[in-house]
Amino acid sequence: MSPLSAREAVKLGYTNVKVLSTGLPGWKKSKGLVVMPANGLKKMISQDTSYVLIDLRSKEVATEGHLKGAVSIPADQLAAAKDKFPKDKSAPVILYSYGQASAESFALVRGWGYKNATVLNGGAKAWDGKFFPGQTASKIVYVKKLKPGEITIVEFKQVAAGKSTDKIILDVRDSGVATIPGAVNIPLSELTDRLAELPKDKEVIIHCNTGIMANMALKTLTDNGYKARYVDAVVQVSDDGSFDVSSK
DSSP states (O other), X not given: OOOOOHHHHHHTTXXXXXXXXXXXXXXXXXXXXXXXXXXXXXXXXXTTOOOEEEEXXXXXXXXXXXXXXXXXXXXXXXXXXXXXXXXXXXXOEEEEOSSSOOHHHHHHHHHTTOTTEEXXXXXXXXXXXXXXXXXXXXXXOOOOOOOTTBOOHHHHHHHHTTOXXXXXXXXXXXXXXXXXXXXXXXXXXXXXXXXXXXXXXXXXXXXXXXXXXXXXXXHHHHHTTOOEEEOOSEEEEOTTSOEEEEOO
């Protein structure tokens, strides 16, 4: 089905609506409703992506048939279930009800800091995929799955702190920026011509500002025989070399 149009959203009473076409939140600073299209959720299910799916209908209705991986938390019990949600606030949290999940439920979860919270477009009523009868999962279990070639933030911090002698950090941001002590700075645009500056007897751990350029650099390195991984996170480096790494 197609994403909810702005006109349709207004008719439903929602304001400041954003609609996703990729299956992942694209307006993380929006204070309005963020809508997950059905094909986005189907893609996440088929690719076995990590997510948190909350069925806001009654437990009896959810037992009759729910979406794959859903946890039943009726809308009137959502506020009391805050501590059941994952500590990782970057976890994709998808809410659905019989129809469109309420803006109040969305605002509540987003207000807890889950910046990737969305509501399923049209809810269960509009879902044209499979329903699963029986009890839903009893509790929320979220374990982020790494993308190919990705390193965890925890491990990246250990490498950046100099705790791994068999690894080297590559910063692919533009020249002249403050860098993590010991890191090699080679802008992505110059990487192909400057590969000889990187040792092949160490694993290269790549970072940029957001992980996007680092992921691109990963392919360049692996295609040229380097052992490499990258961190898909927001990395901020101060002039004194101190740094902060946080999930997107």
